[in-house]
Amino acid sequence: MLYEFQLDESCHTGLTAAERNALIRFCISIGTRAVCATRSIKRPFKQKYLTAAMREMRQNHLRTISEYTEKMENYKEGETKLSDWLIDFFDGVPTKKQFTDYCRSIIKQEHEALRSAKSNYLIPVDFTYTDKKLLAFHNSLGPRVTFGYSSMLHEVCDFALTDEIKGMFLNASLKELPSYKQDWTHDWGYVFFDSIINLIYEDLEVYISERCILSTISHEREMTVSLTEKELTAFIDFESKRNKNIATIEKLKAIN
Secondary structure (H helix, E strand, O other), rough: EEEEEEEEEOOOOOOOOHHHHHHHHHHHOOOEEEEEEOOOOOOOHHHHHHHHHHHHHHHHHHHHHHHHHHHHHHHHHHOOOOOHHHHHHHHOOOHHHHHHHHHHHHHHHHHHHHHHHOOOOOEEEEOOOOHHHHHHHHOOOEEEEEEOOEEEOEEEEEEEOOOHHHHHOOOOOOHHHOOOOOOOOHOOEEEEEEOOOOEEEEEEEEEEEEEEEEEEEEEEEEEEEEEEHHHHHHHHHHHHHHHHHHHHHHHHHHOO
């Protein structure tokens, strides 16, 4: 059985930052692959980075436009299978007109985003305080310059979780406790090494093969954990904190 827990700051799920970080450390310890993002470009800027990132962004928007155009044209009320959340969104099975209006609104948003992307973007370059050792570590993670889902150029790393890399992440800020209540640097998938001005990542994702077991949207304070019954059982004795981890699992299961 697979359990999926969606944590959101606004939902007041009862988990502390320390408990969320314990879950993140556990996911890293059993994961095989991870993805994370920087908040800036950690190398000298070149025009080719912007050109490639703009091309990627345009392709993503055009792909979404094409997908929703096809969905709109092929929709048949009562026959086309829709996701549960979409049915909830419409308070039932939508009519052809309702679904068409919905698709057109998304297509319009994508066209507007395309127009805006050409004249509204930031290019932050910041590696002044990243020491050579950590910069070499960062570059070993295969960083790629992209806009992603933002208007700010940054780098995304997608890498195998070797024992060495696991050790680096588990011995970074994830092993520390937040120093005060609103300490965002130790929560929601932020990970920094040495200090936040040296090397910091956000939006951490962890996978076992192709299955995502952890997904975070750091600035939105959102986190999704997807673990099997066997993995939850293994978490109980993680870091020899049985009582604390059992309490965390109880809180998680209370969410659903």
